[in-house]
Amino acid sequence: xxxxxxxxxxxxVPTLLFISLVIFLLLELAPGDPMAQVPLTVPPEVxxxxxxxxxxxxxxxxxxxxxxxxxxxxxxxVMIDHFFGTTYAVGDLRVISxxxxxxxxxxxxxxxxxxxxxxxxxxxxxxxxxxxxxxYSAYRQYSVFDQCGTFVTMxxxxxxxxxxxxxxxxxxxxxxxxxxxxxxxxxxxxxxxSFLYQLRQMIxxxxxxxxxxxxxxxxxxxxxxxxxxxxxxxxxxxxxxLSESVVVMVHVLRNSMIPVVTVIALxxxxxxxxxxxxxxxxSVNGIGSQLITALFANDLPTVQTLTFIFAMLIVFFNxxxxxxxxxxxxxxxxD
Amino acid sequence: MTDLSNQTPLAPPxxxxxxxxxxxxxxxxxxxxxxxxxxxxxxxxFGPYIWTLDPQKIDYRARDFRPIYHVLFDADAKTAWGxxxxxxxxxRDGLANLLAGGRTSMAVGWAAMLLTLFIGTMVGxxxxxxxxxxxxxxxxxxxxxxxxxxxxxxxxxxxxxQPLHSNFGPEGGMFILIVAIIGxxxxxxTARIVRGDVLALKEREFVLAARxxxxxxxxxxxxxxxxxxxxxxMVSATLGLAAAIITESALSFLGVGFPSxxxxxxxMLADAVQRMEEFPERVMLPGIAISLTVLSVNYLGxxxxxxxxxxxxxR
Numbered sequence: 064x065x066x067x068x069x070x071x072x073x074x075x076v077p078t079l080l081f082i083s084l085v086i087f088l089l090l091e092l093a094p095g096d097p098m099a100q101v102p103l104t105v106p107p108e109v110x111x112x113x114x115x116x117x118x119x120x121x122x123x124x125x126x127x128x129x130x131x132x133x134x135x136x137x138x139x140x141v142m143i144d145h146f147f148g149t150t151y152a153v154g155d156l157r158v159i160s161x162x163x164x165x166x167x168x169x170x171x172x173x174x175x176x177x178x179x180x181x182x183x184x185x186x187x188x189x190x191x192x193x194x195x196x197x198x199y200s201a202y203r204q205y206s207v208f209d210q211c212g213t214f215v216t217m218x219x220x221x222x223x224x225x226x227x228x229x230x231x232x233x234x235x236x237x238x239x240x241x242x243x244x245x246x247x248x249x250x251x252x253x254x255x256x257s258f259l260y261q262l263r264q265m266i267x268x269x270x271x272x273x274x275x276x277x278x279x280x281x282x283x284x285x286x287x288x289x290x291x292x293x294x295x296x297x298x299x300x301x302x303x304x305l306s307e308s309v310v311v312m313v314h315v316l317r318n319s320m321i322p323v324v325t326v327i328a329l330x331x332x333x334x335x336x337x338x339x340x341x342x343x344x345x346s347v348n349g350i351g352s353q354l355i356t357a358l359f360a361n362d363l364p365t366v367q368t369l370t371f372i373f374a375m376l377i378v379f380f381n382x383x384x385x386x387x388x389x390x391x392x393x394x395x396x397x398d
Numbered sequence: 399m400t401d402l403s404n405q406t407p408l409a410p411p412x413x414x415x416x417x418x419x420x421x422x423x424x425x426x427x428x429x430x431x432x433x434x435x436x437x438x439x440x441x442x443x444f445g446p447y448i449w450t451l452d453p454q455k456i457d458y459r460a461r462d463f464r465p466i467y468h469v470l471f472d473a474d475a476k477t478a479w480g481x482x483x484x485x486x487x488x489x490r491d492g493l494a495n496l497l498a499g500g501r502t503s504m505a506v507g508w509a510a511m512l513l514t515l516f517i518g519t520m521v522g523x524x525x526x527x528x529x530x531x532x533x534x535x536x537x538x539x540x541x542x543x544x545x546x547x548x549x550x551x552x553x554x555x556x557x558x559x560q561p562l563h564s565n566f567g568p569e570g571g572m573f574i575l576i577v578a579i580i581g582x583x584x585x586x587x588t589a590r591i592v593r594g595d596v597l598a599l600k601e602r603e604f605v606l607a608a609r610x611x612x613x614x615x616x617x618x619x620x621x622x623x624x625x626x627x628x629x630x631x632m633v634s635a636t637l638g639l640a641a642a643i644i645t646e647s648a649l650s651f652l653g654v655g656f657p658s659x660x661x662x663x664x665x666m667l668a669d670a671v672q673r674m675e676e677f678p679e680r681v682m683l684p685g686i687a688i689s690l691t692v693l694s695v696n697y698l699g700x701x702x703x704x705x706x707x708x709x710x711x712x713r
Contacts, residue, residue, distance in 0.1 A: 336548030373546035
């Protein structure tokens with residue numbers, strides 16, 4: 064298991080390098096000029112100096128290398144300095160935002176908890192709802208519950224988050240007044256009441272994000288359970304006299320989880336995409352809304368860093384799924 | 399002993415597609431979905447010729463009209479038969495905008511879906527057929543699957559807007575850009591499915607027979623493999639169409655899509671969110687249009703998957 068985990072970890076390095084190259088080239092080949100906003104009265108020599116100050120003077124491969132060094136070598140050092148009070152990174156150049164003239168990672172560190180908090184809760188809630196629905200509708204195939212479940216998941220598939228968001232706001236915040244429609248990120252939880260408020264303000268964004276996840280995962284759970292329920296080993300288990308709950312919840316469920324784990328992992332890019340929209344709808348100031356602001360402000364270093372952070376999060380969750388996959392299915396470990 | 403020479407079939411032979419259609423007819427959701435998809439496609443194609451109001455025409459005296467049905471709840475509501483779905487804050491007609499917006503959304507959806515299928519099928523067939531290319535192409539597919547799609551889409555659309563704008567005009571440039579980007583970033587599932595099927599087909603006798611009479615690889619793919627993988631391709635076509643419509647609307651919603659005076663369903667929704675307490679219908683109508691279209695496409699895909707699967711068909 065350990066070698067399997069290590070092998071997966073090593074495999075994710077070229078993936079990350081490829082993604083960083085794609086992002087870098089995308090920004091590099093884009094025709095936008097960061098000097099476009101500078102007044103025409105500024106002489107060309109000064110403009111050239113300004114370009115160099117922004118780090119645009121060197122050839123492409125050197126800048127790519129420098130960016131990699133900044134991101135993978137200097138930023139971790141800054142983090143270590145921050146936690147242990149050491150001085151490894153003092154005087155090193157960090158990735159600087161063109162918007163705020165401060166290191167990009169400082170802003171990102173402030174904003175990433177909101178995103179992860181909302182996205183993470185939504186995913187967990189979605190999975191927790193989806194699994195029982197999928198299991199039960201497969202166990203009672205073509206029952207009323209199954210038919211309703213199919214219809215609801217179809218709707219969940221089809222209604223995009225930028226429609227459910229405003230819809231839920233109109234119904235629950237405006238008409239009923241149950242939940243706030245703006246996510247207050249400065250809110251700090253220190254007693255029971257503030258905890259309840261935090262819960263209430265998280266319900267709407269989490270619901271919007273979880274709807275899609277639930278729909279997708281319960282579909283796959285149902286299909287995968289159906290595949291397994293008719294297998295010979297299930298009949299054997301029943302013939303041995305095992306109780307029905309043990310047969311379904313232990314024997315069938317464990318085998319059915321294998322493809323579902325892959326689907327859960329592959330859903331990560333979609334859920335982060337949904338998070339960008341949800342943050343926009345509910346004014347959560349996470350990294351999704353930061354990406355949008357940076358894009359409109361033509362702040363390329365921030366855009367580059369954030370896109371790459373999204374990629375890293377996706378690769379990280381895929382890695383977890385891979386390891387879970389190995390835990391669930393011993394055949395994969397020895398592949 | 400039974401007479402083996404007299405073997406007249408009980409029923410006349412039927413083509414495969416007739417069987418598929420018979421199975422599809424049993425799936426109510428798929429029929430309704432397909433019907434609605436045809437209806438909405440025809441509506442956005444020919445609707446603007448019947449409802450000839452210009453969606454861009456600004457009429458300040460006729461602004462903020464409510465839809466006709468609003469009279470049912472509120473007798474004093476500002477409505478007019480000339481604008482059955484109301485007008486927006488600039489007095490542009492709701493129905494005309496909905497039709498024009500649907501035209502864009504559907505056009506982007508269909509074009510992006512076709513591009514996705516083209517790339518996905520090509521990669522899948524090549525990876526499945528040529529053993530040497532299988533490894534690299536599938537690694538590439540895996541890499542693409544871990545790309546953060548929506549952030550990349552946002553970045554690409556914002557950065558490449560200008561040059562395409564100057565070459566193909568504001569709408570044409572954006573159309574090419576969005577279609578190309580959706581196509582490039584969503585071909586992976588199709589490629590995987592097609593590759594799997596091609597790998598299985600390659601071991602079948604008819605492929606061996608075709609090879610033994612000296613069929614070239616190109617003809618082999620075109621004549622023998624592609625017709626046999628058409629059913630998974632059709633299923634992923636429906637999924638691709640739904641995904642492309644949603645992606646385009648999401649981009650418009652985030653404000654990086656088509657230019658501001660060019661209606662799409664996503665943009666109409668985004669513009670209306672500001673005043674949705676007073677005019678909820680302006681959010682609902684485009685939202686329902688997107689959702690119903692995607693829902694019908696998904697149901698059609700569900701039915702097609704059942705109908706095209708010979709193990710389920712005939713049950």
